[in-house]
Amino acid sequence: MxxxxxxxxxxxxxxxxxxxxxxxxxxxxxxxxxxxxxxxxxxxxxxxxxxxxxxxxxxxxxxxxxxxxxxxxxxxxxxxxxxxxxxxxxxxxxxxxxxxxxxxxxxxxxxxxxxxxxxxxxxxxxxxxxxxxxxxxxxSLNEREEEIIRHKDSNGVGVIGDLRRMIETEFEYKSGKKKIKSQAELLSLVHSPESKVREDAYRALLETQKKNIDKFFAMYQAIVRDWAYEAKLRGYQSPIRVRNWGNDVPDKAVESLLSVCTEEKEVFWDYFKWKAKRLGVKKLKRFDIYAPMAKKDKKISYEEAVGVVLESFKEFSSEFWQAAREIVEKKHIDVYPSPVKIGGAFCATVEPKINPYIMLNFTGKTRDISTLAHELGHGVHSILANKHLASVQQSGLPLAETASTLAELVVFEKMMAQEKDNELKKAWLSEKIADAYASICRQNYFVKFEIEAHEKMGRGLSPEDLSKIYLGNLKEQFGDSVAIDPLFAYEWSYISHLFESPFYCYAYNFGELLSYNLYRKYQQDKGFLKKIIKILATGGSEKPSKILATVGVDIEKKEFWRESFEVIKRWQKELEEL
Ligand SMILES: [Zn+2]
CATH class of the missing domain: 1.20.140 (Butyryl-CoA Dehydrogenase, subunit A; domain 3)
Structure with missing residues (x-):
């Protein structure tokens, strides 16, 4: 193993x-x-x-x-x-x-x-x-200017990033009666089955952020102003365009994505209202949106998990099945956790002639099957594109999560179809929609917040002003479906992406919704699979919007993104029917 x-x-x-x-x-x-x-x-x-x-x-x-x-x-x-x-x-x-x-x-x-x-x-x-x-x-600027910027960055914004991490690692939290040493540990408690534990964890986190809000604001302000200055110097028309250019995604596509995610947010309101009912409360509290619904979970061995994933892939596409099987059979997967191993999971593409390597921390939870499917999806993508030269084998950011998300979807749908236990199915669906909320709606509103923050920062804001803007953003995001404690106004200050890579977050809703859409097209017409394989096999050798256009997908159109939400709406309907 x-x-x-x-x-x-x-x-x-x-x-x-x-x-x-x-x-x-x-x-x-x-x-x-x-x-x-x-x-x-x-x-x-x-x-x-x-x-x-x-x-x-x-x-x-x-x-x-x-x-x-x-x-x-x-x-x-x-x-x-x-x-x-x-x-x-x-x-x-x-x-x-x-x-x-x-x-x-x-x-x-x-x-x-x-x-x-x-x-x-x-x-x-x-x-x-x-x-x-x-x-x-x-x-780009001339060589000397580029040199100056590199130098100033490494002693300027670069240090701000380090400083922020140092400040955060020094924090000690008191959640209820428990002392907690790290933010990661604290955040794992917001998934606890006990409501008091969830609320205590959030309060411990946000009170600490609030106490230090002046520091976080000073750092964020410097990052935002530096970003704006450099964007202007280089001739970008707006701060977000720096990111769009980096991703090679048309501005129009990003605008359509953001506005559709905003318009379609209510499907998640339905979910939160459903969840409130299930938890036996009138209105869901922000503290409770990640409350688990499962009273039980199936334990599964690694061999069984591989079986489920390969079988689902086989039904979906022989290319997926073949490639994933190669990775498994060649022993390119490191399976179990160990005290000296890093956490999480990843898939590493070394070069076209070598099958990719996958690291897991498999413990036998249902979630571990999704992770296995996800990473094998990346591996399939890499193998499908291995006819290309090494430097263009891997897709750029907009398409990088296509195969992995598709792989997860395929396995999820198969597991749902096979499972007889309705309680388990409900728990899975609930978790799936909560995940979709976190990677689609939540990320969308991070980017919307950034757009506003970057726009207004130049005109002079106080830490309280910025936190008020954030609270307004949350109120729009949740509508009347969730009660938001005012403490959440300070949530922005612990979201590391906002500090470390401005406007990065739309990569999540982009990737997720793109895959939903392709999957839906496949469900409506199995012949579409050929086009999916074609997209994946192109690797990074072509402009993302052009690859997609060749299979009839126009990411600048709002209708395209709107269609993707049909998948989530179907899940929500299934959940309510169960
Ligand atoms: Zn991934």
């Missing part, structure tokens, strides 16, 4: 591979000297292929210690290798940055548009990423 990393690299061959890369780096440096707009297509191709080759080797070199350390945080050998790989990676990036700047047309001898067009098509697979990198030049 431990993964076998030999396929990536054997530890004894680490130095040998490292030397190989060093040699190739010398060759790459020679190419840098030969860069010229007049260079032949053949030469340009040779250089790109060398860079790809080095990327693959570097990835193997870095993933070996990374994965070793993931399952054994005390592995000293892994730490040494990891540092070596990191140093070599830095060395390479100095050279590849030079190539990157030249491709952007920013260094002499300048690459003009005509020659860029002539050269970029030489490897079809890389054309999109080369064009995009060149297009990005319009938002």
């Amino acid at each position: 431990k993964w076998n990393l030999k396929e990536i690299l054997e530890v004894k061959d680490f130095d040998k591979l490292s030397k190989e890369i060093e040699k190739e780096l010398e060759k790459l440096k020679i190419w840098v000297k030969k860069l010229s707009p007049k260079m032949s297509r053949e030469d340009f191709e040779k250089m790109l292929r060398l860079e790809e080759e080095m990327g693959v080797k570097m990835s193997r070199l870095a993933y070996l210690p990374h994965l070793m350390e993931a399952v054994n945080q005390k592995d000293q050998q892994a730490k040494v290798l990891s540092k070596k790989a990191e140093d070599l990676g830095l060395k390479i990036s100095q050279t590849s940055t030079k190539i990157g700047l030249w491709i952007q047309g920013k260094t002499e001898p300048k690459l003009d548009d005509k020659n860029a067009k002539r050269l970029f098509g030489v490897i079809k697979d890389l054309e999109y990423s080369l064009l995009r990198s060149r297009e990005g030049a319009k938002f």
